[in-house]
Amino acid sequence: MQHGVLNFLKPPGMTSHDAVAFVRRVLKEKRVGHTGTLDPAAAGVLPICVGQATRLVEDLQAGTKRYIAEALFGRETDSGDLLGKNVRECDASALQLEQLRLVLDAFRGEIEQTPPLHSAIKVDGQKLYDLARQGKEVEIPTRQVTISHLSISRWQGGESPRAMLDIECSGGTYIRSLVRDIARAADSAATMSFLLRERSGLFSLTEAVSPAEFEREPKLIPLHEMATSLAVWKVQSDDMAFALWQGKRIKLGGQGDIQSGTGPVLVENEAGTLFALVSQVEGDLWKADKVFDLRS
Secondary structure (H helix, E strand, O other): OOOEEEEEOOOOOOOOHHHHHHHHHHHHHOOOOOOOOOOOOOOEEEEEEEEEEHHHHHHHHHOEEEEEEEEEEEEEOOOOEOOEEEEEEEOOOOOOHHHHHHHHHHOEEEEOOOOOOOOOEOOOOOEEEHHHOOOOOOOOOOOEEEHHHHHHHEOOOOOOOEEEEEHHHOOOHHHHHHHHHHHHHOOOEEEEEEEEEEEEEEEHHHEEOHHHHHHHHOEEEEHHHOOOEEEEEEEOOHHHHHHHHHOEEEEOOOOOOOOOOOOOEEEEOOOOOOOEEEEEOOOOOOEEEEEEEEOO
C-alpha cells in the first residue's frame, strides 16, 4: 500500500469525487480522499490523501486557501455560478471600481456567511444540492469564516462589469457566496464566472500535478514531508513506539527542542515505518493523537 499526499491540479469540469476516483484507478488503492471540495467548474489545487495519509485530511483542511475569482455583475443565480438559473437581474452599468472597493472593507476579517443552496453541506442528513434538486425549501445554516486578504486585481466596466478578486480565506469559505454578498452590498447582483484555487494550506499551484503528469509518473509526497513545520522526535525503542500505538502516555523530556507548550510533535521510529502525531497532556507526558502504520 502507498501512503502520501498528491498535490493534484484539478481541471475544470472534473468533480472532486471524480478526482478521487481517478487517483484510485491510477494507484489501484481504495483508501483515497480529498481535503475539501473544489467546485466542478473551478480549477486548481486539490490535495488528495492516500493510504495512512487519509488520517491527515482534517489537519490539511484547516489550512488557509488562496483563490482568484471573477465576479460577473448584472445577474445572480441560484447556484452562485454560471451553471445555475438566474434568480435576479439588474442594470449594473453604473457600478464603479471605487464604489466596489469601498464595499470590500466589510468583508475582511471574520464574517458570517450563508453557503449557496447548491453545496455539499448537510442539513438533517441530506446534502443541500440534493434538497435543491427535489425543490425543497430549507433554512441554510450560516457559518463564521475569515477573509484575511481581499482585493480587486482587475476591473472591466461597461454594461456587464467584471471584477477579478484576489482572496485568501479560512477553510470552509464559499467564494460563490462571497461574490454574491459583495454584489448585494453594492446594491447590485453578481455571479462567480471563474474560480482558480492557487493554494490550499501547504500546497501551491506552481507545484501541482496535472492528471496527465500523475498518470505518467504516479508519485506521492511522503507523510513525513507533511510535517515540515513540526518538531520531530525519534523514539529510543520499539517498546516506546508500541506504547504510543496502544494509546499510552510517554515522556519526551530531555530531547532538546521539545519544550513545554510545544504544539503537536511528529514522533517516528528508527526504521521510519511508524509515525505518530503527539500532543502534551500534562507535565512531560505526551500522548498520540494519530498513529500512522507504514509497515504494509
